[in-house]
Amino acid sequence: MKMMDIGEVAERTGVPPSTLRYYEEIGLIRSFGRHGLRRQFEPDVLLRLSLIALGKTAGFSLVEIAAMFRRDGQLDLPRAELHAKADELQRQMVDLRVLRDALRHVADCPAPSHLECPSFRKLMKAASRTRSPRKLPAKART
Amino acid sequence: MKMMDIGEVAERTGVPPSTLRYYEEIGLIRSFGRHGLRRQFEPDVLLRLSLIALGKTAGFSLVEIAAMFRRDGQLDLPRAELHAKADELQRQMVDLRVLRDALRHVADCPAPSHLECPSFRKLMKAASRTRSPRKLPAKART
DNA sequence: GCTTGACCTCAAGTTGGCTTGAAGTCGTAG
């Protein structure tokens, strides 16, 4: 039962204390009582934070992620939704490929104006067919 | 010189008038004078909006996109940067593939608890190595 | 027993990309 202070959790996960408090506030994680004022976290929380990170990377909102945990901490993953998500990622990959090719073309095309280059226009058209992209959550740590 | 009202532009691009006004406000598009109060847009703007959409799909912010246009409407993209961007997209694709596979596994794995499934844990680890994901801008119109 | 510094709360602020609402203008079809 080695409990951790919020600072230790932060250090071990890279998730800042303010965020951990926020996560607790919205019910995404739980602390196990206090030591004085201080929240005490069970080691459990580390795994849970990994799962949260995974979910975020996949483009789920915090609310969606919260819904995937059962009260016992087990995952309760909506299979159909996961498949949908995987398919969405697949489409995103296709879009990215088109885009990547477009950028590469633009970088190498000798045409005086990209806007007049037929193959660029074609690539653009392909790209404009893309599905509404879901937000891949940011936090590019700049 | 067939000018368009904002409504026509909206209809032809799917971008709502409020957004078009917002884009003009931040200098992302321009209108060519007014007819009475009404903005008049040149057909040009349609192409420009396609490019903007393309940029958004690639994960560029509106500010970044704005920086890619020269005053004459031409694109101004340094080759090196474009290649870098393309490479970034490539990495993003790889990350997405890992994630997609992880999701598919989770959706289909018969293990009683994902947390105990070795291959899930492995996928999680792989996913947690992913680069900082670029924001694919959202606003899936729900 | 006192200082220290890691924690605490709560409210408010931030960012990006828009949307909404109220109140006003104006070209055109009838």
Next chain:
DNA sequence: CTACGACTTCAAGCCAACTTGAGGTCAAGC
């Protein structure tokens, strides 16, 4: 000529996911 409806402005609101700041608490090491 008048009504209509498509436009206009401007300020404010919204959302997610946090962060920041002010002011307070408290356990542990000296």
